[in-house]
Amino acid sequence: MPSWPVFMAAPIYDQISIGAPIGAVLRTDMDAGPAKQRKRFTAAPRPVALIFEPLSVATLYGFENFFENDIASGALAFEMEHPITDVVGKFRFVGGDEPWQIVPIGKNAYRLTVSLELLP
Helix, strand or coil, X not given: CCECCCCCCCCCHHHCEECCCCCCEEEECCCCCCCEEEECCCCCCEEEEEEEEEECHHHHXXXXXXXXXXXXXXXXXXXXXXXXXXXXXXXXXXXXXXXXXXXXXXXXXXXXXXEEEECC
């Protein structure tokens, strides 16, 4: 299994966002009385948003190579240390139009924002 690139700096700690498991509970509205809820899955992915900055052009090139070649443009999962617990976990990029975004923040300095899922 591919691993998150070691050359990437740690994410900005106070910008880490980890959400509750997605779609783990199914809710059904009733004709009368409170809605019913039940667990849908035994395990569900959790959304993770990370920001890395400042990054150089060389680091961004390495990241793009990892994304396109090592994990097949985001189709494959990879191992990475959990940004808070430091325990190695299985992650993948959230599919869609923008799984990551690069924004310039200065001369040869860029911000990389990634949208991931922590897999069970």
